[in-house]
Amino acid sequence: MKKVLVTGGAGYIGSHTVVELFNHGFIPVIVDNFSNSDERVLQGLEDILGFKPILYRSDCADYQSLKDVFQAETPDAVIHFAAFKAVGESTQQPTRYYRNNIDSLLTVLELMEEFQVRDIVFSSSCTVYGQPDELPVSETSKQKDATSPYGYTKQVCERILMDACVARPELRCVLLRYFNPIGAHPSGLIGELPFGIPNNLVPYIAQTAAGIREKLVIHGNDYQTADGTCIRDYIHVCDLAMAHVRALEWIDLQTCACEAFNLGQGQGNSVKEVIDTFISVNNVPVRFEIGPRRTGDVEQVWADATKAQRVLNWKTEKSLAAALQDTWRWQQHLSK
Ligand code: UDP
Numbered sequence: 001m002k003k004v005l006v007t008g009g010a011g012y013i014g015s016h017t018v019v020e021l022f023n024h025g026f027i028p029v030i031v032d033n034f035s036n037s038d039e040r041v042l043q044g045l046e047d048i049l050g051f052k053p054i055l056y057r058s059d060c061a062d063y064q065s066l067k068d069v070f071q072a073e074t075p076d077a078v079i080h081f082a083a084f085k086a087v088g089e090s091t092q093q094p095t096r097y098y099r100n101n102i103d104s105l106l107t108v109l110e111l112m113e114e115f116q117v118r119d120i121v122f123s124s125s126c127t128v129y130g131q132p133d134e135l136p137v138s139e140t141s142k143q144k145d146a147t148s149p150y151g152y153t154k155q156v157c158e159r160i161l162m163d164a165c166v167a168r169p170e171l172r173c174v175l176l177r178y179f180n181p182i183g184a185h186p187s188g189l190i191g192e193l194p195f196g197i198p199n200n201l202v203p204y205i206a207q208t209a210a211g212i213r214e215k216l217v218i219h220g221n222d223y224q225t226a227d228g229t230c231i232r233d234y235i236h237v238c239d240l241a242m243a244h245v246r247a248l249e250w251i252d253l254q255t256c257a258c259e260a261f262n263l264g265q266g267q268g269n270s271v272k273e274v275i276d277t278f279i280s281v282n283n284v285p286v287r288f289e290i291g292p293r294r295t296g297d298v299e300q301v302w303a304d305a306t307k308a309q310r311v312l313n314w315k316t317e318k319s320l321a322a323a324l325q326d327t328w329r330w331q332q333h334l335s336k
Contacts, residue, residue, distance in 0.1 A: 003027045003073060004248065007060045007108065008081030009053075010037040012192045013123065013181055016241040017079060019048055019190070024245045029073050031066065033059040036084065036195065044190035061103040063110070070115045077119035077251075079244055080108050083153070086199055087127070087296070090150035101153035102160070109164055118170050121247045124158055124177045126233075126262065126301060127151035136304035139177070139260045147296050158260070165258035172257045174247040179233035179264035179303050181240050183323030184330035191330030192237075202234070202324070205275060206331040209284045216286060218271050220293035223300070229271035231300035233264035236318035236326070246312040264303025265316045274320070281321045282328040 004021055008014040009030030014037075021028040030053055046052050054073070058065040060082050083101045084090065090097040105122075112120065128151065129137050130144030146152040158175050165171045182202040184191025197213075198204045207213045221228035243263050251257055269277075279286050309315045 001025055001027050002076040002248070003029060005029050005031060005069065005073065005075040005078045006081065007031045007078065007104065008037070008083065008123070010034060010041050010055070011081055013178070013237060013240055014081040015041045015045060015190050016185060016237045017081070017244045018045060018053055019185065020238070020241040020245050022049055022053075026245070026248065028053055029069070029075060030055045031058050031060055031069055032082070033057065035059075038193040040193065041190055044185075047189050048185065048187055061100060061107055063107050066107055066111055067114075070111045070117075074115065075117060077121070077248055078108055078112060078117060079121045079123070080105060081123045083123065085150065087148045087150045088199060090148050090153075094149040097149045097153055102156060105157045105160060109160070113168065119172045119248065119251050120161070121174045121176060121244055121251070122157065122161055124175045124260070125151070125154045126177050126179045126264070126303065128155050128158060128177060129301070131298050132301055135300065136266065136302050137262065138304035139262055139307055162258055165256070169256045172251045172254050173259070174251055174257065175260040176243060176247060177260060177262050178240060179235055179262070179301070181237045182234045182327060183236040183238065183318070184326045185238060186326050186329070188326070188329035188333040191327065191334075201271060201274060202327055205278050205286055206327050208288070209278070209282070209286050209328065210331050210335050214287065216275070216288040217291035218275075218288055219291055219297060221272070221290045222293070225270055225300055227270050227272045230297055231268035231270050231302065233266070233268050233302035234274065234320055234323065235264050235316055236323040239316040239318050243308065243312065243314045246314040250312050259311070261308040261312060262303040262305050263308060264305045266303055266305045268300060268302035269320055274324070277321055278324045278328070281325050284328070
């Protein structure tokens with residue numbers, strides 16, 4: 001059984017990936033400093049898996065503490081999730097974002113070389129495309145300047161990995177460009193745990209439905225879309241987690257690789273459609289009003305995810321409705 005170091009494994013996508021790794025015969029080892037994750041996820045993971053997963057409370061930008069983990073576990077592969085991810089915050093604290101997101105990847109890569117680990121799956125984002133010229137966005141679409149320091153860290157990290165693969169041909173690397181992850185594990189035992197006021201649409205809807213927020217503000221309804229609200233490609237977090245398993249399975253068949261894949265449904269939904277679907281599938285009211293546009297928002301973006309289907313044998317299985325039901329189940333679990 002292959003041992004996989006999952007940096008940021010207590011986070012939102014990381015924790016769901018830990019479950020899918022275990023379900024598909026891998027041994028996940030979580031490394032997380034809990035700077036933006038919550039201890040409660042550990043209980044949820046234990047309840048789903050039936051045991052406590054291996055966990056190191058380490059900062060993976062800290063060379064010595066990550067080295068101790070490599071020494072103790074001798075992993076076969078790394079999935080690198082650990083990073084700061086709030087777009088707005090990154091514009092307020094750019095140095096903190098550059099320091100953390102880039103240092104942690106560099107430390108992981110140095111230790112992979114030292115311990116002769118060949119395989120890495122990197123958590124990237126559709127933000128690397130910036131404001132796209134063409135829809136859907138494919139892996140070969142032109143990459144524009146990132147619209148935030150966060151987005152720029154993803155572009156830089158991808159470049160670092162590409163350069164590392166040129167210098168060390170034995171490396172096998174997959175860059176997974178996520179569109180908009182939503183939903184929660186269907187058990188309702190793990191899900192997203194945003195600190196403070198959520199920035200993202202779906203956690204905000206869920207908290208409004210739960211009465212934690214008074215009302216949701218739709219950031220603009222004067223866009224050039226059918227209902228005037230922005231369009232995104234929302235993907236269930238469990239589908240996303242499965243893509244990491246497929247990436248590790250695929251990478252193992254390659255002699256060398258540095259390949260990027262878009263992960264999305266391949267279709268978009270508007271903000272208004274997401275709210276309406278949440279209300280109808282869960283049968284709960286959500287108060288909302290129309291507000292001004294949010295600075296930096298792209299009008300519409302969705303993925304061409306056919307490469308992932310063709311090469312990784314992966315596609316999304318779960319609908320928007322299922323994701324929003326799972327979100328609500330998780331929100332109700334949190335409110336207990
Ligand atoms: N959005 C909104 N109200 C909110 C949060 C988000 O109308 O309280 C909109 C936002 O303007 C965007 C969409 O929902 O059009 C998705 O936003 P999110 O922050 O979830 O993802 P991203 O902008 O990173 O794609």
